[in-house]
Amino acid sequence: MNRKLRMGMVGGGKGAFIGAIHRIAANMDGMIELVCGALSTSPDKANESGKMLFLSPERSYHTYEDMIKKESKLPADQRMDFLTIVTPNHAHFAPAMMALDHGFHVVIDKPISFTLDEAKQLKKKVEETGLLLLLTHTYAGYPMVKQARNMVKNGELGKIRKILVEYPQGWLSRLSEKDGNAQAEWRTDPARSGKSGCMGDIGTHAAHLAEYISGLKITKLCADLNIVVEGRKLDDDGNVLLRFDNGANGVLVASQIAAGEENALRIRVYGEKGGLEWAQQEPNTLIMKWLDEPIQILRTGSHRLTKEANFNSRTPAGHPEGYLEAFGNLYRNFTLCLSAKIEGRTAPAEALDFPSVDEGIRGMAFIDNVVRSGLSNEKWTNFDL
Known part of the structure; x- marks a missing residue:
């Protein structure tokens, strides 16, 4: 592709551990940029976090619902390509389902959902839409x-x-x-x-x-x-x-x-x-x-x-690679597949290996x-x- 993929994020604001890990991993290969976020359920913290990450004020949202709705109405060359969800377990399913319903690919921190039934609903939605879902089982990236x-x-x-x-x-x-x-x-x-x-x-x-x-x-x-x-x-x-x-x-x-x-x-x-x-x-x-x-x-x-x-x-050989690089490998493989899908071409066979909805179930x-x-x-x- 001749551009970076555009990422949105739910959760992961100031003081959060896993959100920062996801952003480092996504940025590692220079193929992704964070363009929007609903980074906290606290409006003040969401605003502060958006400023820290240099998001445009109009794309630093207070709720994931507002973000998904408004992003879906932006021109195709501006809106996010996929949504990363880094909230506690009980808040995985709703933003993932809404993102898929609005045509956005999804990355979810493990576990995929709060219940098995929710995971099955996500599988059905992924199959219906043909969209990609990455589940970040980190250790599969080593x-x-x-x-x-x-x-x-x-x-x-x-x-x-x-x-x-x-x-x-x-x-x-x-x-x-x-x-x-x-x-x-x-x-x-x-x-x-x-x-x-x-x-x-x-x-x-x-x-x-x-x-x-x-x-x-x-x-x-x-x-x-x-x-x-x-x-x-x-x-x-x-x-x-x-x-x-x-x-x-x-x-x-x-x-x-x-x-x-x-x-x-x-x-x-x-x-x-x-x-x-x-x-x-x-x-x-x-x-x-x-x-x-x-x-x-x-x-x-x-x-x-x-x-x-x-x-x-x-x-x-001899230069240590660790947790961040493994996380980055998951994002890179997902990105290679998503870029290929957007351009209508076949992704490298090695890039197809990343955890998804079946592993989530x-x-x-x-x-x-x-x-x-x-x-x-x-x-x-x-x-x-």
Whole structure:
């Protein structure tokens, strides 16, 4: 294209964490510009945030409804191309549905919606409109996660037998929601976060990573959810036994009361011929463990990696790439596909790989099934969609 794509944003104003991450990621490749926003439900904060981001006053809106309606009436060469939604979970569905109804493509921070039914409605709308939707499951953007996925897909590990995935954090080891921590306040509030806390927040990341790398689908689970910190309303810790559609078994552990841990997401996948290990806090490294050969260490930037991994690598070997670059890869792939769609051409095959509405549905189903299993006396709960 001979222009940048134009982005609008709902949420993400002054003081918000994830909104700034999205803007950095969107800006990383120089293909996107932020042109409008409804950045806060507080008019004063929305105005202040708009000024900080150099938005035109007339395009710094106080509500997403006003923004979508007015943007849709602008000339085609001025209005936003897509809307990014970075609000708490309960405020994902309405702006996404309204944006799609008005012809705008959508980016949504994970999870896709507040309920499974809402996710299904979004899928139906996406199919009706033919518009694109990016769901920012960040960890799918790492080059070495792409490498792991494609090595499994190419059969290098043989049939997958076992998957171990864990995501320990320690930031909710205290009742931080009562001490003025805004992130903790809404994430532990059932009215804004949903029916699950820890599993809905980071457990879904772990489940998505397990399915993404292995290419398998969870079919059954057995969950144990816990509220460890007294006075908390939602689970802050949990363990889940998993069964996959090829007969493989697995274990998923997610905890936000693992004192001292930061974001220690790690996955191990074992097949007939060997296994692999990847950790988010050391993302440039993929460890391959072979049954009859020495351990192999693969690093980002090597010319020996798969084309998918190299497509999502940004720097020469030895230069660290991390969370922001992975986020940027999701935006770049989405942007390449959207630009191609606007121009009526085919996007590069590697760019088609980004999470969308189907992953969103499975994420919401994971939450529902984990909570149901945690309340059940049955050992195994079918993974129902």
